[in-house]
């Protein structure tokens with residue numbers, strides 16, 4: 040019997056887990072569950088006899104891969120797979136896949152929620168501002184950004200985007216694509232970041248880019264902390280007390296942000312973007328089905344390594 044390990048520090052919703060388990064039961068696979076683990080040793084022990092793994096932001100590094108000699112496939116139930124050592128997995132003939140788009144609406148709704156929270160002065164009682172009529176700048180144009188676009192348009196926002204890889208897709212739906220990141224930041228009342236933590240995107244939100252922000256601008260990050268140059272953001276926020284930063288990923292210098300930027304900085308206590316029953320179900324069931332398709336029909340769609 041094939042053994043699948045579901046290893047999620049941040050557990051899937053119960054209804055999602057029931058549906059995921061059903062997919063594996065139907066295929067005749069055994070399922071092991073490791074949730075909310077507190078030590079890496081627990082993950083190392085749990086993966087020792089697994090042939091497949093489903094993870095979220097859980098770290099799958101060399102040590103984990105070396106400890107799982109039967110492992111054939113790891114699925115990141117979600118979009119970003121920067122938590123997995125994909126190159127080493129390839130060396131070990133372990134297929135890595137993600138489940139693109141499956142949790143995008145959940146993340147997009149959180150991004151809009153954070154934008155509203157910022158515009159309403161963190162629900163402090165102070166008079167805030169409305170999103171309607173303002174300009175939203177999408178930094179990146181993947182699945183999440185496309186959902187943010189849909190919601191923002193319904194709220195009466197003007198939406199613009201900066202993307203290098205999806206220019207045609209954006210233009211096809213009538214979105215104005217700015218000629219540079221600086222141009223995007225300079226024209227937006229709210230900027231929402233939706234790029235992965237890789238390549239040119241790493242630390243792409245630099246002082247030079249931030250300096251373009253309009254007075255009172257709000258920066259929302261539901262992507263990754265690595266896409267921000269954190270020293271530059273701290274420097275910029277020290278100089279510009281009109282700007283707010285709301286994020287779903289705690290910065291490394293969390294204490295500095297908390298102490299120095301009261302009323303204009305907020306971070307969720309744990310990455311919450313994809314933490315809905317719907318997103319857990321969509322991404323989790325997709326992951327389960329991809330594992331079964333991989334073993335039963337050699338299907339390696341969504342492979343990323």
Ligand code: 3PG
Nearest residue numbers: 095096117118119313314
């Ligand atoms: C993703 O990359 O899919 C999101 O960041 C969600 O991550 P999570 O599964 O850890 O909530």
